Amino acid sequence: MSERVFQTGHGRVFLQVSGANPNSSMVYQGMARLGSFAKAEGEVSRVQIPSRLAYDRFEDIDVVSGESSLPTTSMIARFGLTNPILSAVCPMHIQAHYGKCGNPQDQNGGWEKILAYEKARFTNRSGDEQTALDEAGRATILLTGDITARMLWEIDQMAxxxxxxxxxxxxxxxxxxxxxxxxxxxxxxxxxxxxxxxxxxxxxxxxxxxxxxxxxxxxxxxxxxxxxxxxxxxxxxxxxxxxxxxxxxxxxxxxxxxxxxxxxxxxxxxxxxxxxxxxxxxxxxxxxxxxxxxxxxxxxxxxxxxxxxxxxxxxxxxxxxxxxxxxxxxxxxxxxxxxxxxxxxxxxxxxxxxxxxxxxxxxxxxxxxxxxxxxxxxxxxxxxxxxxxxxxxxxxxxxxxxxxxxxxxxxxxxxxxxxxxxxxxxxxxxxxxxxxxxxxxxxxxxxxxxxxxxxxxxxxxxxxxxxxxxxxxxxxxxxxxxxxxxxxxxx
Structure with missing residues (x-):
């Protein structure tokens, strides 16, 4: 059996605007996608001492890990009647669900893998040109929200x-x-x-x-x-x-x-x-x-x-x-x-x-x-x-x-x-x-x-x-x- 590979088309976005808690519903975001993500784990630096065998030479005795960063990503969505990128003010819970044969709108049963962003906040909001001057300027409007989260989770199916x-x-x-x-x-x-x-x-x-x-x-x-x-x-x-x-x-x-x-x-x-x-x-x-x-x-x-x-x-x-x-x-x-x-x-x-x-x-x-x-x-x-x-x-x-x-x-x-x-x-x-x-x-x-x-x-x-x-x-x-x-x- 070949290794399972997910593609961008296999992903769908879900959002709890008020964060992950029993009083907040997870909502399917049919007009949104998530951009690339990053999480720096900290640069590794050498710890050295002078060589015991030769002048102007040094020996590595340890390494020091630098400060790690919080995970970041972005949400890109079409501008419509409901726009969490513009309206959300509290920490959110965002999930990217990946699957192939299930129902992509089934929050609990339609996925094979989840990437989840806990306590996610919009740190910057931007959008495309808002209006047109002529026919050539007609276009859908995309909103972009840059996101920083407390944790990035990789969630799997369980037996x-x-x-x-x-x-x-x-x-x-x-x-x-x-x-x-x-x-x-x-x-x-x-x-x-x-x-x-x-x-x-x-x-x-x-x-x-x-x-x-x-x-x-x-x-x-x-x-x-x-x-x-x-x-x-x-x-x-x-x-x-x-x-x-x-x-x-x-x-x-x-x-x-x-x-x-x-x-x-x-x-x-x-x-x-x-x-x-x-x-x-x-x-x-x-x-x-x-x-x-x-x-x-x-x-x-x-x-x-x-x-x-x-x-x-x-x-x-x-x-x-x-x-x-x-x-x-x-x-x-x-x-x-x-x-x-x-x-x-x-x-x-x-x-x-x-x-x-x-x-x-x-x-x-x-x-x-x-x-x-x-x-x-x-x-x-x-x-x-x-x-x-x-x-x-x-x-x-x-x-x-x-x-x-x-x-x-x-x-x-x-x-x-x-x-x-x-x-x-x-x-x-x-x-x-x-x-x-x-x-x-x-x-x-x-x-x-x-x-x-x-x-x-x-x-x-x-x-x-x-x-x-x-x-x-x-x-x-x-x-x-x-x-x-x-x-x-x-x-």
């Missing part, structure tokens, strides 16, 4: 596949991808999506029972290793997993009323820490922003902060605003955090957890998942199978309808690279099976993966999902059949 079945014989409770791009200078090489961590439940069947496990992949899910969390009893299950500060894998457990952590360089030696946890406030989820800033939410409306897993936690909300069980927590930065849980409860902090406020909720169902895109844009999914978003920090809410709305549960929401990324993933069930959904427009629309003709691997439900940095990679985990777990890779 779904089960992985590491031999190592995962128990239900997966939570998953996380925590990695960084490294070219091997310090002994570690990765494109930023190699390190995957998952936790499974334990077994009480048999004597003795089997403890919960940490599943680790260092090659993007191609292979996995399993490690007993031996500080958890067989009847104690993990609640969540997070890599804190790039050093410690932290596993809170509501059953044990404690957290369990292990050094990334010694995954066999676990420590249990119960300091700071209070009766009835077993932890259900953790969100870590940095090595010294993590938050855990628990039963009975308890919220904890954690500066160092070895030192335990500190109570920062003790059922003052609610005594409902808190199920999930997420933050857009070090100050803005949202906690959600039973009976639709939503709590918000704008000062790193020092104080909290109750937010009017759009649902009375258990809220299973929260993704905080920005200080004002949040997305939640509930046990009634519905997803909602707010654009004003929880003052008002709008339901975001997708293919399985109201049929089962929404279990997880995650976006790629940074919180307000255009590219996200979601897990939801129809009451009988779990599915993975993808968004290409900041949560405005969602469609079911895979992009290929293959089916979703069989499962009962998918409890959790996390996204890689590329926009083309995700990991989901849950229950496959009986008591067997499943780890699913989207790529």
């Amino acid at each position: 779904l596949a089960e992985t590491c079945a031999a190592q995962i014989d128990k239900e997966v409770v939570d998953v996380t991808i925590d990695d960084y791009i490294s070219c091997g200078e310090c002994g570690y090489e990765s494109e930023g999506e190699n390190r995957i961590f998952a936790v499974t439940v334990g077994y009480t069947t048999g004597s003795p029972g089997l403890p919960a496990e940490l599943i680790v992949s260092l090659d993007g899910g191609l292979t996995c290793e399993q490690y007993d969390i031996d500080t958890l009893a067989a009847d104690e299950d993990p609640s969540a997993v997070a890599l804190v500060g790039g050093v410690n894998v932290v596993v809170p457990s509501a059953d044990s009323l404690s957290l369990h952590y292990v050094d990334l360089d010694d995954l066999d030696t676990w420590q249990e820490v119960a300091a700071g946890f209070i009766a009835g406030g077993g932890p259900n989820d953790i969100h870590s922003h940095s090595s010294t800033q993590s938050w855990l939410v628990g039963n009975s409306g308890i919220i904890y902060s954690m500066a160092n897993p070895a030192d335990g936690v500190t109570v920062i909300h003790n059922a003052v605003l609610t005594a409902q069980n808190l199920i999930a927590v997420h933050g857009s930065d070090s100050r803005n955090i949202v906690a959600v849980g039973a009976a639709g409860v939503i709590l918000f902090s704008s000062n790193g957890g020092a104080t909290w406020a109750a937010i009017t909720s759009p649902t009375v169902q258990i809220i299973n998942t929260i993704w905080m895109r920005t200080r004002f844009y949040w997305m939640i999914g509930d046990a009634g199978g519905r997803m909602y978003f707010t654009t004003d920090g929880g003052v008002t809410w709008t339901e975001k309808v997708f293919g399985l709305s109201g049929q089962g549960e929404v279990h997880g929401i995650a976006f790629s690279h940074h919180p307000d990324s255009p590219f996200g993933f979601m897990t939801a069930t129809d009451g009988a099976m779990g599915y993975v959904f993808r968004s290409l427009d900041g949560g405005s629309t969602w469609y079911q993966l895979p992009d290929t003709a293959a089916a979703t691997p069989a499962n009962i439900h998918l409890n959790a999902i996390d996204a890689g940095i590329s926009g083309n990679f995700c990991v989901a985990g849950g229950l496959r059949a009986g008591t067997d777990g499943i780890l699913m890779i989207g790529s």
Whole structure:
């Protein structure tokens, strides 16, 4: 089979004038094209020292990379009744869709490759001659908008596949991808999506029972290793997993009323820490922003902060605003955090957890998942199978309808690279099976993966999902059949 080559005629332009977010629609631009693009990665300069062997000679000992630039392109469009080149004032999301046999106007299904410009701004606007003096001067008018964007994304179609079945014989409770791009200078090489961590439940069947496990992949899910969390009893299950500060894998457990952590360089030696946890406030989820800033939410409306897993936690909300069980927590930065849980409860902090406020909720169902895109844009999914978003920090809410709305549960929401990324993933069930959904427009629309003709691997439900940095990679985990777990890779 010959290599696939795209031509300019295979490309079509789509635009979200208000940027990639759940409240902004992607619109097909039938009278526009994109010009050439550029992104300088920085000039490389030599670092030299005087030669040890001869005068007036020098040795290269290193190189220094110069400053990279933001991606640039241009939009060229015919002047008509609607002219975003002239009217757009806010950062936009622009996509060039490439395909051959699909419907070029089908935003989610008609493409084979996408080049996307996130947070794009017009930096200069120009146009052809505006009027004619005679018949010879008749012509269509072309407008040109020079564009600078925050990021240039290359988006591919994705398939779904089960992985590491031999190592995962128990239900997966939570998953996380925590990695960084490294070219091997310090002994570690990765494109930023190699390190995957998952936790499974334990077994009480048999004597003795089997403890919960940490599943680790260092090659993007191609292979996995399993490690007993031996500080958890067989009847104690993990609640969540997070890599804190790039050093410690932290596993809170509501059953044990404690957290369990292990050094990334010694995954066999676990420590249990119960300091700071209070009766009835077993932890259900953790969100870590940095090595010294993590938050855990628990039963009975308890919220904890954690500066160092070895030192335990500190109570920062003790059922003052609610005594409902808190199920999930997420933050857009070090100050803005949202906690959600039973009976639709939503709590918000704008000062790193020092104080909290109750937010009017759009649902009375258990809220299973929260993704905080920005200080004002949040997305939640509930046990009634519905997803909602707010654009004003929880003052008002709008339901975001997708293919399985109201049929089962929404279990997880995650976006790629940074919180307000255009590219996200979601897990939801129809009451009988779990599915993975993808968004290409900041949560405005969602469609079911895979992009290929293959089916979703069989499962009962998918409890959790996390996204890689590329926009083309995700990991989901849950229950496959009986008591067997499943780890699913989207790529």
